[in-house]
Amino acid sequence: MNAAELVEPSIRLTARDVTVHYGAKQALHGISIDIPDHAVTAFIGPSGCGKSTFLRCINRMNDTIEGARVGGRIELDGQDIYAPDLDVVELRARVGMVFQKPNPFPKSIYDNVAYGPRIHGLARSKADLDEIVVSSLRKAGLFEEVKDRLNEPGTGLSGGQQQRLCIARAIAVGPEVILMDEPCSALDPIATAVIEELIDELRENYTIVIVTHSMQQAARVSQKTAFFHLGNLIEQGDTEDIFTNPVNKQTQDYIMGRIG
Amino acid sequence: MNAAELVEPSIRLTARDVTVHYGAKQALHGISIDIPDHAVTAFIGPSGCGKSTFLRCINRMNDTIEGARVGGRIELDGQDIYAPDLDVVELRARVGMVFQKPNPFPKSIYDNVAYGPRIHGLARSKADLDEIVVSSLRKAGLFEEVKDRLNEPGTGLSGGQQQRLCIARAIAVGPEVILMDEPCSALDPIATAVIEELIDELRENYTIVIVTHSMQQAARVSQKTAFFHLGNLIEQGDTEDIFTNPVNKQTQDYIMGRIG
Amino acid sequence: MTSTSLGQAAARRERVRAGLARRHAGERLFRAFGVVAIVLALGFVALLFTDVLRKGIPAFTQSNIRLEITFDPELLKVDPAPVREAGQSDADYRAQSLAWQRQVAMLNWNNVIEAGLRQAAPAGYEIDARQILTITETDARHRVREIFVADPGLLGETVTVDLLASANTDNWIKGNINRELGDAQQQLSAPARALIDLFVENGTISQGFAWSLFTNVDSRSAPASAGLLGALMGSLWMMLIVIVLAVPIGVGSAIYLEEFAPRSRLTDLIEVNINNLAAVPSIVFGLLGAAVFINWFRLPLSAPLAGGLVLTLMTLPTIIIATRAALKGVSPALRQAALGMGASKTQMVFHHVLPVTFPSILTATIIGVAQALGETAPLLLIGMNAFVAAVPATPVEQATALPVQIYLWQANENRNFFEPRTSAAILVLLALMIFLNAIAIFLRSRLEKRV
């Protein structure tokens, strides 16, 4: 599980000198990183170091935050995602996001998953849509649990189920990249374990970036790890290397529990 | 710093079979623990396991939560704190509390600290009060930083300073026990270090109970540790023992990062 | 740990304990103030309601007179009603029957009623024609005539007719006017009063539910038959206009300001402006309505359309502010979820945010509309205090409104009769109001349960 990939995978996302300001305050001081395909990349670091901020840059969710300004360049498959003629809506369909707290829409389970395909016009018919919903739920490992109550509200599920529903919802749009911001921090240990397993499975088909405050989790699920500190990317590399053999003193301190 | 006390200290607080219900939901399933004098006791455990709930039982802050019911028995110096004739106000003067997010009153720094002594009528004169304020601020390690602006609002301080102000405010009443609920979780690493140092100093004069989600922090500041899981007290003992040699499988899993 | 610090702790505890009694007393006092405030507020609600109920309830019953009316051909000298002949054109027939109706209207129907009254009275009761007719309401002759027009075959027949007793009769029976007063101070003559008492005894006059209050329009010539139907309809029309206009505009405006508008001077200005509009006295809206809708757009005076527009403008800020508050309350998680799915901002708002806030918007709307329903002052300035004796079939026909009707009735010169009637009208308005508020509260509680 913890084994690093043997073949170096192709790069999906590249970031160069990304800076973010919230009003006068600078939250990121020039982040450059390459994120590989078909792998899980974990961002770790103490609270407030800018992990979420950087994650939000990747699907331009920062656009929705008032006063946030993004500098530098991020490319998805070689295309600048901050290019003026790029349609954000399209980008977000390609780069899905799962949040810290499970946030299903207050609609039925079916509608939760069907929403994305509907607005993006992905299904030509009702049967098409059904098919997308079922396969997404199945991929998220939720189908068996909810197949009898697809019309009940998604908010009625347990925390872990809700989070998987959110993952299914993100998958349904057929994204290439899935961003997860502390997806397990609101869950109990058992639900966490289920999600972690799911992430490991999804890796086969998606590029996954996950933010976590738990080094243990990073060690468990990721192949690559990036350590952030005070708005800087301190160190990045194969997860195994970072955890067993950090180069940087700060990384070391953090991993040993001396800071944070 | 991490050294456990050599002499077994006297027991200040004892809890026996404490249960708490929030409405229909049971949050604590019979907690029994002894908390020693002049030592820092840390409560650790995954989110939602009932650490804060138990902490709030000790100074009866649960009284202020609608629908919360407390069962069992807690004694402070042998006196039942849930006895019907016990005055909560007096109890809270003896058992101070510091919260997760620094919450200074929107008053001047001076008034923040003077508030407790004032309502309890602890100062005979203005000079008395001045003296209490200054000595409390000094004990909280804040005096030097704020002595020139005692009349400025407490909300104008930095997060770490605010948290120390809250500690000073709690000390000013002259409590015997100080309860701290994740006092550093809203602070940056540097401020956290300052507070941790302060806790270590305060230990000389007070009985301190601290809730933390960080095992590293527990290891750094406490002499005794209690591990909570799903509303149960799984294991307790000297911090060193718990971290190096946990008896219980769940404790072990948690400490190794396998759960939570 | 030293013994001195132990001693200090003990001393401190003593200090704290010493102050406790006083502090707890203060606590109790403060609490008592709170209770007093609540009791005062509730007491006033109770007082107001009992007072209005006490005054208004009697007006829900009314004195009715049951008479045997004979359509005596001696008294009613009238041509036979026209019968439609074969080949007669519509217009011809209508003209003919109108002419006949006019002829019927010119008859002195009071004679017929007088005969009926005398028949009900003990034989040979001494009272002159003028006095005996004060017992029935003045519109009795129209009622009787309508019966005849509807069925001209009744000529020569006798039918039992229920008529309204006059307002003064009602006052006398209910004791609204002091029964001890002398002749000079009574509205009815002594023989008439005695006869009424006789009628009450022999059952000719009985008390019944005052249906006229709900089925009739306002009347000045026949106070006892004055009703609220016209005013109710006027109010309903205005509410309809307010709902149709204020809700979409208000919600749209709130959405723009809360979700789309960039923070700028202009939006700040709009915000200040809306908050200000919410507090602008209603009478100023009346001035605006008079100047803009009546004088400029030349909308018909005292029509529910103009009233509805004025009330719309008044309600708008309420709805905008409440909707904005509701939108603000939507959790950012939901917004992020939608945006994260690749929904555009518009889609996010219309697919997710708005449905979630729907109940609060509905509540705000109901409350706003209820407020508009009770508004009087601006309507006075756009002429809605006109006397309208018809039910408005469209919003451009003249009408009055419930609160305005209350205002008009409280000024009616027949104080003895209209004071209870005004209270009754108030009860009707309050019932409507409480009904609307109850819906709002119900929705709110449903919403709270769902969240």
Place this chain on the structure above:
Amino acid sequence: MNTLIVAGLLLVLLGLAYRLGWAKSRSLVTPEGARIHSRPQYHGTLTALWTLGPALLVLAVWAYFSPGVTHWYAVSQIPSDILVELDQAGLNRQLQRIRDLASGYGVPGDLQPFEATAGANLGRFQLLSFLIMTAATAGLGVLGLSFAQRRIGVRLRARNEVERAVSWLLIACSAVAIVTTLGIVASLVTEAFRFFTYVSPLDFFFGTVWAPRFSSTGAGDAGQYGLLPLLAGTLMISAIAMLVAVPVGLMAAIYLNQYAHRSVRAVVKPVIEILAGIPTIVYGFFALVTVGPFLRDFGNAIGLNISATSALTAGLVMGVMIVPFISSLSDDILNQVPRTLRDGAYGLGATQSETIRNVLLPAALPGIVGAFLLAVSRAIGETMIVVLAAGNSPILRGNPLEPVSTITVSIVNQLTGDTDFTGPQSLVAFALGLTLFIMTLCLNIVALYIVRRFREQYE
């Protein structure tokens, strides 16, 4: 009738446009999956919008110009020899007759020969211009439709364009509020200005006597229009109302928010809010027939001379009306005070009332003051209660037991009385309205400023 025809036509056109746009965009999607930017619904809507826009433009132009053109045409129908003899009033009357003839309204008096033809011509002219307008509307609509239809393509960002249109619509909704304010200001200012040509602003704002007289009694002057007695009455009543409402409302809010059991709160709060829903006319009536006489009798019993209709009566009842306003707002504001602050005080051993008085209220104070100011502006603008219960005596005096008058009452009186409409008697109402507007505006700005500052503390 005519408007119905046009509206029906437009609806049909719109439906057609939507359907066409939808179908065309849908046909773009090929089996090999050329992904179109926007969904067919958006293309349909966009096409419909392109159809609606030009059509509405035509209608707007027509609505603007047609009265002028019709007027010109009607004038041209009057023979010139008659035209030269007519003065303005005569011309108006003549035109009205022709218009009435054209619309089949019928006219009194003898019909002049040219009138009949003029009426008929005008009728024909109106019909013709209506037909032209309809054709132009339809034509331009179709033009827009075909243009939009041609634009449809895989990369056309129909959704973005539709959304832009929606946001413009929403902006238009927000503009209503601004337009309302402008309307208020414009309608008040022009009339108030006309009033100030009769009475100098100095006399108005600083005059101490309110006695608008009749111009016809021969008393010569047009009366005195001093604002101060009305202002004093307004302020006195508002002050009494606040004296009642603030303690009761605030304490009720505190009790419900902090002490009351949830079930008590669930019952009491809506009951108190009923007070807010009661129409003011009901309060007015209640004050007039119940509270006033009670106060008078009460005054007699304790040897005080209280008028039944007085500042006290109106103020008391108005205070009751405002109670729920203050209690609701204060309740909301108390709810906004973060729980952590409350916990901080409890944790120090403060009793509940100490927590409320020392921590909660000071923290919520700016918000509460803001609420009070809003309540004051409501009291100042309240009309019906004072119309019925204040006693309407515009005299400058300081005794709250005596009748007073207020600005709002005077507005109603001046606009609904038997006064001469050509004089300052009725115009003064607008000056009073303007004064009222400015007063509440100032109060609101202050309140807003305070509330804003308060918000920043927690966010």
Place this chain on the structure above:
Amino acid sequence: QSRDTIQIAGSSTVLPFSSIVAEEFSAAFPEFNTPVVGSGGTGGGFRQFCEGTGDNTIDIANASRAINAGEAEACAAAGVTPIEVQFGYDGIVFASSASGPDFALTPALVYQAIAAQVPVDGALVDNPYTTWNQIDASLPEQAISFAIPGTNHGTREVFDLNVVEAGCEEVGLPEGASDDACLTLRQDVVVEIAGDYTETLARLQSNPETIGVFGLSFYDQNRDTLKVATVNGIVPSNDTVAAGEYPVSRPLFFYVKKEHIGVVPGLADYTEYFLSEGVSGQGGILEAAGLIPQPAEVTAEALAAFQAAQ
């Protein structure tokens, strides 16, 4: 097509009569709708009346005074020709609480009671009287308190003219007194009522020593609580007013828009019906409602004038 409901607006004094006629009119003429009677006061009525002709303007203006020059001008400018119809009188009475003593007043007495300054021994001094018997020994010993209509009421105009000015002349002002002296009232005992008579009644009930100014019909309907005062020894009643014996009365009018006759259906019929014997004549329905009928010949003249004008 053209509007088919008669629109009326104007004086609130005329409004009750006008409304009653409107109701009865529609009962008697089933082919016409019930006319709508707006309020707004005499001035407001004329404002609407003189706006012009056509659908959106009123047909009849009720008035408690004759049209004045400014209003007539406005009418003419808008192409409106008003036809004046006088249909009866309104009596204005002084009434006090039914439980109080009787009053026999004269304009002079009223003037002395309420003027700000009165002549005493040839000099104008601030009004010194506090009780009625100080003015005249025949009057009861009761504090002076007077509720009069506010200046927005037409009634006030009549009161000023027929009572205050008349009383002022009777008493006679010393040489050199200003023109205003007659009409300046004291504010301590005089209460101006801007609302309707109900409000005056409420004032009376709250202070039973008050004497209030009412319409005769209002007094008539509330005889159980009110007691009327004589003026110059004359008891106000329909007969005394109609005969011109009772001094405080005024004629009531309505103005018909000539341009609308024959256009708005029923306009002429309404007018003629209004002036008919059974409506505004002796013993007619309006008399029962408190109107003081004018002599039949005056009505006949008005009718003739109306018919001639249309």
